[in-house]
Amino acid sequence: MKRLFLILIVLCMLVLSAEAEEFRILTTFYPMYILTQNVAGGIDGVTVSNMAEQTVGCLHDYTLQTRDMVMLEEADALVINGGGMEQFMDRVVTTRADLPVIEASKGIEMEPSIEEGLLNAHVWLDPQMASVQVKNIAAGLAEADPVHAELYSANAQTFLERLKALDAEMEEALRPLNGKEIITFHEAFNYLARRYGMVVAGVIANEPGEEPSTREIAETCDLVSQLGIKTLFAEPQYPQTAAKIIAGETGASVYVLDPCVSGSGKPESYEEIQRENVRVLREAFGE
Ligand SMILES: [Zn+2]
Structure with missing residues (x-):
C-alpha cells in the first residue's frame, strides 16, 4: 500500500513537472497563428495559442481583452506581425516586460499606409514575404526555446518549401x-x-x-x-x-x-x- 502511494506521488510529480516545462507560444492574430502553427505545431511540450479570436480579423484598433491578458500572463513567447499592426504593444510590455517578443516582419521593407504616419503592415499576403516571416519566427523561437530549436528549424524548412511551391503556382x-x-x-x-x-x-x-x-x-x-x-x-x-x-x-x-x-x-x-x-x-x- 505504502509503495503504491509512493508510485502515485512520483507520477503526480512527473505530470506536474511536464506541465511546468511546457513552452507556451502566443500569437497576436490569425496569420501569425497559422505561420507559427507550421513552425511549432505538433511538437511535444510546445503549445501555440492565438490571442485575438478568429472573428476579429485584422488588428486595426484592437484593444486587449481580459482573455488576452490571461494568455499573456501564461505565455513564454509572443509572435507579432510588427510594422504597427499590434498597436497594443505598449500594454504588453507593461504587463510582461520579460516576455520574448518575436517580430515576424523584421527586415521587411513596408510601404506607407494610406493612413498618414502609418505603415502598411499586411505583408503576409505576399508568399515571399510570408516566407521571411516564417524564417524570423523559427529563428526567434529557437532563441527563446533552444530545447526545441532543431524541430522549429526542420518544420520551418518543410513549410518554406510549401510556400515556395505556392508562390510559383x-x-x-x-x-x-x-x-x-x-x-x-x-x-x-x-x-x-x-x-x-x-x-x-x-x-x-x-x-x-x-x-x-x-x-x-x-x-x-x-x-x-x-x-x-x-x-x-x-x-x-x-x-x-x-x-x-x-x-x-x-x-x-x-x-x-x-x-x-x-x-x-x-x-x-x-x-x-x-x-x-x-x-x-x-x-x-x-x-
Ligand atoms: Zn488590415
Whole structure:
C-alpha cells in the first residue's frame, strides 16, 4: 500500500513537472497563428495559442481583452506581425516586460499606409514575404526555446518549401492578370498585387470595420467609372454594403478576396485561402 502511494506521488510529480516545462507560444492574430502553427505545431511540450479570436480579423484598433491578458500572463513567447499592426504593444510590455517578443516582419521593407504616419503592415499576403516571416519566427523561437530549436528549424524548412511551391503556382496562375487594376476595401492586398504584377488602383477604407462615407463612395464611383473597372474586391470579414452600393452605381461586380485574417485554423489554411484568392481573381478577370 505504502509503495503504491509512493508510485502515485512520483507520477503526480512527473505530470506536474511536464506541465511546468511546457513552452507556451502566443500569437497576436490569425496569420501569425497559422505561420507559427507550421513552425511549432505538433511538437511535444510546445503549445501555440492565438490571442485575438478568429472573428476579429485584422488588428486595426484592437484593444486587449481580459482573455488576452490571461494568455499573456501564461505565455513564454509572443509572435507579432510588427510594422504597427499590434498597436497594443505598449500594454504588453507593461504587463510582461520579460516576455520574448518575436517580430515576424523584421527586415521587411513596408510601404506607407494610406493612413498618414502609418505603415502598411499586411505583408503576409505576399508568399515571399510570408516566407521571411516564417524564417524570423523559427529563428526567434529557437532563441527563446533552444530545447526545441532543431524541430522549429526542420518544420520551418518543410513549410518554406510549401510556400515556395505556392508562390510559383500563384505566379503562373496570375500571369494573365499582369497590369490589371484592382480596387479593394482595405489595404490588405497591396503586397500580393505587387508580387504578381497587378495594380491597386484604389483602396476605399483603411479601417476595414468602418463603412466609407457618402463622399468616399461617390469618389470611388468616379474612379471606377474613369478607369473602366469592372470588378470590386470586398472581404469576407467585413460588411459588403459599400461595395454593393458602388457596384450598383457603376455596374461593376463584387468579388470576395480573403486577407487571411480568419479561417479554419488548420496549418494548411494559408495556402487554401491563397489558392481561393487566385481562383477568385482569375474568375473576376474572365480567365
Ligand atoms: Zn488590415
